[in-house]
Amino acid sequence: MKKLAFIIIFFMIGGLVAYTQQSKEETEKPIVTEIKEVNSPTESESETEVPGDMVYENEAFQDVAVTQSEDEVMVTGKARVFEGVFQYALYAGENEVETSNYQTDGAPAWGEFTITFKNESVTRVELFYYSAKDGSKMGTLEIPISME
Numbered sequence: 001m002k003k004l005a006f007i008i009i010f011f012m013i014g015g016l017v018a019y020t021q022q023s024k025e026e027t028e029k030p031i032v033t034e035i036k037e038v039n040s041p042t043e044s045e046s047e048t049e050v051p052g053d054m055v056y057e058n059e060a061f062q063d064v065a066v067t068q069s070e071d072e073v074m075v076t077g078k079a080r081v082f083e084g085v086f087q088y089a090l091y092a093g094e095n096e097v098e099t100s101n102y103q104t105d106g107a108p109a110w111g112e113f114t115i116t117f118k119n120e121s122v123t124r125v126e127l128f129y130y131s132a133k134d135g136s137k138m139g140t141l142e143i144p145i146s147m148e
Helices: 002-025
Strands: 034-037 048-050 054-057 059-068 071-077 083-092 095-103 109-116 124-129 136-145
Touching: 054 136, 059 124, 059 136, 071 124, 083 109, 095 109
Parallel strands: none
Antiparallel strands: 034 054, 048 059, 054 059, 059 071, 071 109, 083 095, 083 124, 124 136
């Protein structure tokens, strides 16, 4: 009976040590913004991707591209965020002019999104999500908008 209790305790302690080491390895990595240049298909005269046919991404957002027409700007891409909810903010210079959220497929899936707004004074779009753990702003991806 003592041997059985000893074996059970031994396996419990071993499992706890393994779990603790695994938890230490799963600390959050900083999210880095990457920009990929892609070849665009044919561009129409009324609609162009800007700036320079760039695609933006980080660990939370991928294949993010901007398309502008005379009267509107469209930001498209994919997001992999907790419960599929992320926020975006529109800036005119340093002033935030609009903030809203978007619902797409939840992680681990990459959910597609399209955000459309008027082509006025917006110079930058910021995509981000709030941490489910502590509510901090995470996964920030800043996308410049050209003023044409």
